[in-house]
Every structure is written in C-alpha cells, then in structure tokens.
Amino acid sequence: MxxxxxxxxxxxxxTVISEKISKCVNFNEKGIRNxxxxxxxxxxxxxxxxxxxxxxxVILLLGSGFIVCSEKITADIKKQNVQENTAIEFYNRVLLPxxxxxxxxxxxxxxxxxxxxxxxxxxxxxxxxxxxxxxQTTEYDINFLSKLLSSFEDNEIGVKGIVSLVSxxxxxxxxxxxxxxxxxxxxxxxxxxxxxxxxxxxxxxxIVNCGMxxxxxxxxxxxxxSMKISKKLxxxxxxxxxxxxxxxxxxxxxxxxxLMQSVGLAxxxxxxxxxxxxxxxxxxxxxxxxxxxxxxxxxxxxxYSFNLKGANTLLDLVLNREISVYCCxxxxxxxxxxxxxxxxxxxxxxxxxxxxxxxxLDENIENQPAFIDKLANIFNSRIKPYLVDxxx
Numbered sequence: 001m002x003x004x005x006x007x008x009x010x011x012x013x014x015t016v017i018s019e020k021i022s023k024c025v026n027f028n029e030k031g032i033r034n035x036x037x038x039x040x041x042x043x044x045x046x047x048x049x050x051x052x053x054x055x056x057x058v059i060l061l062l063g064s065g066f067i068v069c070s071e072k073i074t075a076d077i078k079k080q081n082v083q084e085n086t087a088i089e090f091y092n093r094v095l096l097p098x099x100x101x102x103x104x105x106x107x108x109x110x111x112x113x114x115x116x117x118x119x120x121x122x123x124x125x126x127x128x129x130x131x132x133x134x135x136q137t138t139e140y141d142i143n144f145l146s147k148l149l150s151s152f153e154d155n156e157i158g159v160k161g162i163v164s165l166v167s168x169x170x171x172x173x174x175x176x177x178x179x180x181x182x183x184x185x186x187x188x189x190x191x192x193x194x195x196x197x198x199x200x201x202x203x204x205x206x207i208v209n210c211g212m213x214x215x216x217x218x219x220x221x222x223x224x225x226s227m228k229i230s231k232k233l234x235x236x237x238x239x240x241x242x243x244x245x246x247x248x249x250x251x252x253x254x255x256x257x258x259l260m261q262s263v264g265l266a267x268x269x270x271x272x273x274x275x276x277x278x279x280x281x282x283x284x285x286x287x288x289x290x291x292x293x294x295x296x297x298x299x300x301x302x303x304y305s306f307n308l309k310g311a312n313t314l315l316d317l318v319l320n321r322e323i324s325v326y327c328c329x330x331x332x333x334x335x336x337x338x339x340x341x342x343x344x345x346x347x348x349x350x351x352x353x354x355x356x357x358x359x360x361l362d363e364n365i366e367n368q369p370a371f372i373d374k375l376a377n378i379f380n381s382r383i384k385p386y387l388v389d390x391x392x
Contacts, residue, residue: 005053006336007044008165008328009148010063012189012305014040016047019333023047028189037144041151048157056158059340061165064186064195066141067205073113073134078125087135091201091350093171093343095140095162097149104145106164107138107201138202140164163343164202166195169326171339181298185283185315185323189213189305192283196291200346206286210279212305218275223263229253231306237265238309239272273314280318295319301326 008015015024025043027035048055087110095106112119113132125131140162152159166184184195190211196204219230233251249265287294300323304311315323 003333004057004059004160004337004340005048005055006059006061006333006340008061008063008331009040009066010165010188010328011065011191014043014047015328016044016051016053017331017333017336018051018053021051021053022333023051024329037148038151040148041155041157044152045155045157055156057160058152058157059160059336060162061168061336062140062145062162063165064184064193064205065188065191065207066144067138067164067195067202068141069136069138069203069205071134071136073132075130075132077130078122078127080127087133088354090354091347093163093167093200093347094340097159097162104140104142104162105137106140107136107203109136109203110134111136136203138205161340161344163340165328166197167200167202167343168336168339169328169331170197170200171342172331172335183287183294183298183300184326185300185302187212187279187302187304187311192279194283194287196287196294204290206283206290208283208286210282212279212308214279215272215275215308219268219271222271223261223268225253225261225263233263233268234272234308235306237268237272238307238311239269239276239314240310241313272308276308276311276314277318280315284318295321299324303327 003019006017008017012028013024013026016022025047030043032039044058045055087108089109090107092106095104111134112122112125113134114125114129118134119125122131145162149159169184170182180199182197184193184197186193186195188211190209190213192208192211194204194206195202196206215234216227216230219225219234220227223230225233233253237251247266251263251265251268252260253263255261300315300319300321302312302315302323303326312323312325
C-alpha cells in the first residue's frame, strides 16, 4: 500500500518527505529569483520523479508566509430571536481541496458587539437592537493557493489535504506547558513572522518585511565587505558574549593578494547583536499592536532561516523568558503522519458538533411563534425606515 508524501512549502524552500527518503530544495541555492506557484509545482514534480515517489496522495504543509488573518465588521439589527444569517463558527485544521468552494478559509469566528461589550453569541442581544458583527477569518492566500493547486493539477499531482506547518508542528510535538497560547516566531531571510495559536487554532499571523538578510547587509555595510564574506563571518562567529581576553581579538580577511582587512571580533558581535535586536523589536512591536497581552500565558517557539550562534540567547533576553527552538528538519515521516491523523480526528469531532448546532438552529427557526414574524414585518415596514439616515 502506497503511503502519503508530505510536501513542506515555505517562502525559501520546498522539502519532500516520504516514508523512506527526503529531499530539500533551497530556492537561493538553485538560483531561482522569480518564484511563482508554477515554478514550485515544477520543482515538486521534478523531485517526486527523481525520488520515484507516488504523486496521488500528496499532503501540503504550508508555511506561515502563505496565511492571511483578517477581520470584517458589519452592522445589523436583531429582527428575531433566532437569526437565520448568524455567522457560523468553525475550524478546519485540514483543508480538503476537492471539497473546497473556492475560498480557503480554515477558521471563522464571529463576535457580536453591543453597547461596547463583546459576546460570543447573538442570543445575548435584545430584540430590535442594533449590533455589530466582527467576523474573524484565517485563510490561505487565495491567489497563491488557487494557482498552486491549478499548477499541481497540470503536473498530475493529486493533493489529499492542506495543513499549516505550525499546526502540524504543534500537533507532532505536544508540549507539557500549561499555556493555552503558543506564538511561533519565524525569522526568514526576507521577512519575520509571528503566528499565534490559541487552543490549537491559528488566530493571528503577523508578517514584517524584514528578515535575517538585514544582518548580512548591516555587517557588509559596516565593514565594507562582500555579502558572501559577511554571511561566512556571521556563520562562523555569530553573536557571542566575549571573555576579556578576546575583546581585542581581530579577524584578518584576505581582500586581494596579500592585502588584508581587519575586523574586530567585538565590533562584529556588536553589529550582529544590534541588527538582530532591530529585527526582533520590529516583530514584537507589530505583535503587541495587534495583541496587547501577547506575553501573558504564552509559550514562545522560534525558528531561523540560517544558523546564528547566540540568536536564541538574545531573543530570551529581549522577551525576558526562555524560548524553545524548532527546526523543520526535525520533522520525520512518522511524526508527520501521526500529527496529520490527529488533526483529521479533531476535524471530524468538530464537524459532528457543528452539524448538531445547525440542526438545533433550524429547529428553533421552524418553531418560532407566528407573532414573531408579524413583529418582524411591522418593524421592516414602519420602524426600520426611520432608522435609516436620510440622504443629503
């Protein structure tokens, strides 16, 4: 029996993981600059053929760079005790593209605002009162994913399910922490992302267009070095706490022939530290503007696009807490398969609960007293016109 193949798609690389073999394709190493869903699909097709893997049971794991969280506030008036157009709360941990209706929403949560207070259900709002609905949605980038699935179909690749990478990681490695909120901080090459997971569901995804490449650029500009040499220095030394005997230590870098350029290790460490602090502060500032209590009852997990010695030590100091580190390379096939099955089981339980709530709503609507309909008609014909602002 053929097993599923997991495809991890991130903004910088694609990783194919099967039961017996895995391969990672880095876009920069391949020299790919004009990255598109069509190119990604071609890389996946090429990799599957190279590894002799089946292409009809592919499970996509999408990085946080392809997730969009949004809110939409609309006004309404409660005309009857049971609102027929009440927004339904649902969570889809695993998105099934074959059953998709054209959108890629995997979380929807409505909240009802009345007299300055927020309610989870519209039942608490009095009849004939005006209120606001704040519909919060989490979805995959519709333009990207629709083109990607179309390109996969053109390359005869069958997608069995789509899961966010952070949800899969959270499912694979369930921590013993008592915190009900996890915040994944991903420091990619060109961007930094804070993904908030509350009770297992992604609620916020904040992307800042400043990543680890800023450190390389700052080192290059500060010491007048090439980007390649700057990257090598960062990989070799990173941000370290220097003992006294190394404060005056100097690195001699060959420039041309016998010509050398000296870089102080203390100055290099300071430049790396300050540059990375700017990246952290920019991401944390954006996170705090969206979530004032982001640091309360939260566990933080970080990942980096390249190895930077001392990065997590500095992150611990800035956030004043111990930060866990995760790496996608630590995900193996068995963990992914177990995690996927857990998420599917949770989705099935959620669907059963949702069906029961919909049946109850339909029953309440059918059993409404006749005078409620009469009251609604009187309201629409006689009262509602006076609630509408006159045209100017």
